[in-house]
Amino acid sequence: xxxxxxxxxxxxxxxxxxxxxxxxxxxxxxxxxxxxxxxxxxxxxxxxxxxxxxxxxxxxxxxxxxxxxxxxxxxxxxxxxxxxxxxxxxxxxxxxxxxxxxxxxxxxxxxx
Numbered sequence: 001x002x003x004x005x006x007x008x009x010x011x012x013x014x015x016x017x018x019x020x021x022x023x024x025x026x027x028x029x030x031x032x033x034x035x036x037x038x039x040x041x042x043x044x045x046x047x048x049x050x051x052x053x054x055x056x057x058x059x060x061x062x063x064x065x066x067x068x069x070x071x072x073x074x075x076x077x078x079x080x081x082x083x084x085x086x087x088x089x090x091x092x093x094x095x096x097x098x099x100x101x102x103x104x105x106x107x108x109x110x111x112x
Contacts, residue, residue, distance in 0.1 A: 002037055002065070002105050004093050006086075007112045013077045014086040015112050016056075016070035017041075023104040033104045034065075036096055044089040045069050052081035 002023045007015040019041045023033035045058055048069070055072040071078050078086075097105045 001103070002034065004037070004105065004107045005110050006090060006107070007070075007110045010111060011077075014071065014083060016068065017044075017086075017089065018066070018068045020064075020066045022065045023100075025100065025104050033096060033100050037093065037105070040089060040092040040096075041067050041069075044085055047085050048082050052079050052085060054078050054082040 001021055003018075003020045005018045005020070007017060009015055019037060022028075023031055023037065025031045025033040045056070045067070048054055048056055057070045057072060058068065060067045071082070077083070093105070093107055097107055
């Protein structure tokens, strides 16, 4: 199962996200749920770097299936572009959840 944790502060501003684990929908190399989540996650990170200009810290462990992305902005909100990209990420993972259900994906929100 893949756990997606979307982090926001008490004002609802995005602070980052974590994608943890392999979906387990199919064998390695054939898992379309894992592939879809990976594409959404990596594309969101790349898009934030390319289009938003917000500073982020990214860590990953391919063997464990973990990718984390944290915004460095400690005061105030992230840019409008990064906010839109995070909303798009949230929409995408929710769409996968609706299609494949809670057996392969868990989405949670964390206040940080």
